[in-house]
Amino acid sequence: MKSDIVYPLNIGPVHPAFKEPIKFTFRIEGEQVAGVDIDFGYTHRGIEKIALERNYIQIIYLLERVCGICSFSHPLAYCLAIEDVAEIQVPDRARYIRTIIGELERLHSHLLWTGIAAHEIGFDTLFMYTWNIREKVLDCLEEFTGNRINYGMLTIGGVRRDITPENSETITRMLEYYMELYDRASEILLDDLTLRARTEGIGILSREQAEMFCAVGPTARGSGLLKDVRIDYPVNAYYDIPWLNPISPRDIGKEPIGDVYDRMAVRVLEIKQSLNVIQFCMENLPEGDINSGEGAVKIINKLKKLEGEGIGRYEAPRGEVCHYVILDNQEHPIQLKVKAPTYSNGFTWIPMLTNIEIADIPIVIASIDPCVACADRMTFIRKDGAKERYSWDYLHQKSIQKYKRSANQ
């Protein structure tokens, strides 16, 4: 419902519903969002600057801390950049192990996201269900790497741990578990009428806008822009997989319009794609070394005699991660630029959030799978300057009410 009263609505900078702080200022007309402004910077830790004080090996573990969920993607992009400068050849077995870990990370990230999306629209049964089944992949990662996140698996020129026969069995059991559940889970996520009612036709990002704003990952693919670093640019073992294609809503027979449903469909289909990629890698895992066999000191000594520039790109669960390094005969790089997917996708919120209802704000914000946080409170400033505060619970309840209305129709 539109109204003549226009007021700003602040959400942020800190809110437990999101993982990192960010501030949104909405311009509200009645129940509709007429405009939005985004303010970043509340969690800028200066990691790029800190990295210049660390040596080449220490940086790998520092970069695992850029993001908890993408704790494999960032150090991988850095290792690829260093390997690009130093022209280090990664053994085939290591390329496959890197692919397997990357896909396990994608699997748990997408399951996490589906849970968050379900929670944001008030479908908490689905939230509990997806987070429950997500435990299986986390257990698998824990057994394989020793940790649920921050795996410590990477080194320059390969990986640090091999896949043992016991790990292979665990991964095979995990694949069987998810393959069995997939059809039922995808049916709930893609065909449930109330879920469709809350996600179809809202938060639209057109293909042209996605391309214009340099959108990446499922956000771009949901708009029909077939952009996937795994398929556009040779990395890890992906170019060995003949059937690998970028996922699009067209794969379920739907023409993409770039709404929340399309972005969800891409993630659900990517869960199946990840399972197939892991299965392919396990079946075709080459024998051989998993790294160059050189210790940390030898690698650092080699790199400190080099100068040059390198770039590393990888498709993280949320989209493209890109690292740019410059070496100049020192024990550390003289420059490291890190780009996370939300940095590219953040701009797409503006067209997505404009002209939607207040009740749809949580799901549209969550639909790009942001790596940012929101606020526990919000302030309505009316035209006369009076302030009213509402909790996130109020907004969440509003979203649930809309979900119940959709369910009753």
Place this chain on the structure above:
Amino acid sequence: MDAQSIVTIIQEKLGSHLQASRLKVKNYHAGIIRLHLWISIDREAFHFTVNTLKSLGRLHLSTAMAYKEYEDRIELIYPFALKMDDAHYSEFMIIASVDIPHNDLTIRTITDIVPGALFMEREVMEMLGIVIEDIPDSRRLFTPSSLQDGYFPLRNGKNKEDSK
């Protein structure tokens, strides 16, 4: 399309604006290549260069601008990914660098060609103190409003004026 034809197209399109270029190609099996092309461009011709690259295919700014700081200038590095056809593994990197003298730290915005570059240009403005001309939004992106004007956190102090 092979690496040499891509480079030839870009060289022809940019003509005399291209100051220097360096190509790095890595061959994988089955004809799959990874191509990184470094190009140096005049500041005056940079906007034209980005426009030209955009006309060649899908242009994507992969990461925020890296930089190298010298006594008299800052070299700003734009890592673009360009995809000229629909074939798999055909995207390649064009890393364009521009020299900006310390006594005139300005460059024209590219947001009119690549709107997604806005956050990255705002970061360059606040972190390095390079003025982006005609930028649609010149507010700070990451640094707090309490940070004093004229202090640029990522400058390394090679310029004598900075260290005073």
